[in-house]
Amino acid sequence: MNRFPKLTPLSRHFFARRADLVAPALLGKLLVRRLDNGVVLMGRIVETEAYLGPEDPASHSIRRRSAAAQHIWGPPGFAYVYLCMGMYYCLNVVVEPEGRGGCVLLRAVEPLTGLETMRLHRPRARTDYELCSGPGKLCQAFAITAKLNKADMTAGDLVIAEAEKIQFALGVSPRIGISKAVDWPLRFYMAGNPYVSHPNKPQVTKRAV
């Protein structure tokens, strides 16, 4: 309970690639959150979506720069947290070389440690599957709010850390919940993993990793 594996945050270099390369590369990595009271929450990333630069009509980088989002054109490896539908936060990591405005949305994690605290954060969740199986749920479980917008995810209280490599089949599908570029295959997930959201969504390709 008081021993955690050695955590090695991913380097900024890791994020300085195209979003559609970083997104699948993040599968299997650890999302690590240290709360103010010292409790550590951890989950294995099992589902991500890539949002590219200005050539992607669904990306926030095609919109005019706002104070809350201007850092997505800055150096990669920082959190981009924003409120969706007035009620739920979504967590992104800024990726791609500086100036592009690419992001990767973290859609689902497999909860590993701190489940009791996650259940307190998500009283609505009746099963462990409902804890983190969606971008809004994940933010509730991990207590991620706009206060963590612009946080450095290579160091601090919200980081993505290296993990033991595990074998899995890569699922690819169109992104969820958007109205532009709806067919672009930029959602990546661990095929068959029970903590992925929208398990019945048809995938377009599948290959071993």
Add this chain to the structure above:
DNA sequence: AATATGATCTTCT
């Protein structure tokens, strides 16, 4: 100043 629009979740049918 006012309105339209979501990278969602929950509950109900």
Add this chain to the structure above:
DNA sequence: GAAGATCATATTT
């Protein structure tokens, strides 16, 4: 499968 909750940001008057 569909509707409602709810608000930061962007776009329109």
